[in-house]
Amino acid sequence: MNVTSADCGQPSSIPRLSVVVPVFNEEDVLPLFTQRLRPVLDDLGVTYEVLTVDDGSRDATPAVLDMMRRQWPQLRVVRLRRNSGHQNALTAGLHRARGEYVVSIDVDLQDPPEVIAEMLSLAESAGLDVVHGVRTDRSTDSLFKRWTAALYYRLVRRVVGASVPHNAGDFRLLGRTAVDALTELPEHLPVYRLLVPWLGLPSGEVTYARQPRAAGRSKYPIAKMIRLALDSVTGFSAAPLRVATWLGCAGIALCMASGVAVVAAYLWGTVVPGWTSMFVALVFLGALQLLCLGLLGEYVARMFTTMQGRPPYVVTFDSAVSSRNRPYATTGR
Template sequence: MTIDEGYGGMYPRLSVVVPVFNEEDVLPLFAERLRPVLDGLLVTYEVVAVDDGSRDATPVVLETMRRRWPQLRIVRLRRNAGHQNALTAGLHRARGEYVVSIDVDLQDPPEVIARMLAAAEGGGLDVVYGVRADRGTDSLFKRWTAESYYRLMRRLTGTAVPHNAGDFRMLSRNAVNALLDLPEDRPVYRLLVPWLGLPSGEVPYARAERAAGRSKYPLAKMVRLAFDSITGFSAAPLRVATWLGCVGIALCFVMGGAVLAAYLWGNVVPGWTSMFVALVFLGALQLLCLGLLGEYVARVFTSMQNRPAYVVTFDSAAPSSRRPVRVPS
């Protein structure tokens, strides 16, 4: 096992990784729901709460909870690294034979974890996805964008991405180690996990409304996630740029032929409209192609920098460690 052995002690049967960012309102409610579920499983467990650079009272709430909940473990990042990187930090630190990732907003019910563990142990599965069978609490726009995202990802990546499966899933130690061995600087786990091709199953559940606080995934972050998904798993945008260039060249030939025919027929009317439209079209096409190419170059540049995706400043499982623990991206 490639589990961090620096803390000593026995490895728990189950680890629950919870990325947290400015969630002071919902954390007590989350603990009230999660702890009875985990205690009822009658297995050893740990809850790895990754504080992703929170700027509210979240660190204080977590410390208060840890005094009353010995299985709660706090991993604090120096700055906000983003949801997927916080999830990566939790996966690196989790020591369980099975690892569940779940958000703190209670839209994904903790009670489903028991069914996930039973499915994994009973079926010898490495991955168990929590699948949102009912998204009635989501807005029409959210449901439409989610449907479009999963359909597009399946078409572009050629991977059997489970429909309506977000970041609520259970992984075996074998699956976690396989993920951590991948050299991803911008991981998108809802695509990386299916890409592994490990034995998997699904557990359906009804998605609830956020228990408290505000969503930390606004439209801008959703678009960024979609763009990282596309550029990280497919070269299709580059091919789109190539095809757009071919279409542009074909249109230029057509327009050139029309201008030549008009000249031969003596029907040339001085004007700037056609020239203006052609220049704007070709200019926009070139900028689009350069932008798509730039996205891929930026990913290569970021990878070459080899900077850490996150910096851990505190881990309650290693209270004697004062120096920040740096984990490469």
């Protein structure tokens, strides 16, 4: 659902820049983020809005956002009824952003807000629809985080294609053409770091050194990282199904070879007790079948979710719509 300035009861003027910030349980880092972001945007010399999407926070984040909104007129608060996930919160922000350019950035300050000025300058001077923020230095991340990130990008570039920028997360600038194209896509499980390159729009890159989290704890544990990887692969390629087919063929070939070996041993009269080999073969084939069923299940689950038609998020409040701060409910797609 797109919200225009007329729908929101706001003046018809459209801000030059919208900054979309998904937020979930970030009461500690929000004040630090504001101190860094506001001077950067004020110095740009363009009209802007900052659209924070509260993804069902359970701490003091809503109260902190309300206090910040009273002190910062350009700050806009969108609140989701429940936690819907980072990508869906980003979707809610993109659907409601009114700016000619839209920047998405996380609140943890690992992606420096100062880079936004460089992104906007590059997009305007080169006529680009997309500017990716690319991390050239991840030394502040743990060794495990760097290793899993490198594995993830190698995997998606191999499956999806080399158009996916290496080490580019969700810190990017989008022109209105790109935003409108994304909002028209019927994606229920969007992965924007893959969807945006898929559009094939003119794009550029701005590099920066990834910084340590300013406060609080990471909201992307290993379980969510695995979920993101699964959504990335199953949402953009049928390669896992082909892998399952090849694994099945390999299992059949192995079984045929084992059968030939058993017959040969019988003909030569060298019958050896084969409990160990039989056990290993059964375990191997069982694991192979479960793996193939699991891969098929991922695709069936995606089709089931799409057929249900449930919205990926529910907005219960938008400060740009309800001037009296009375909650309302709308759904995404």
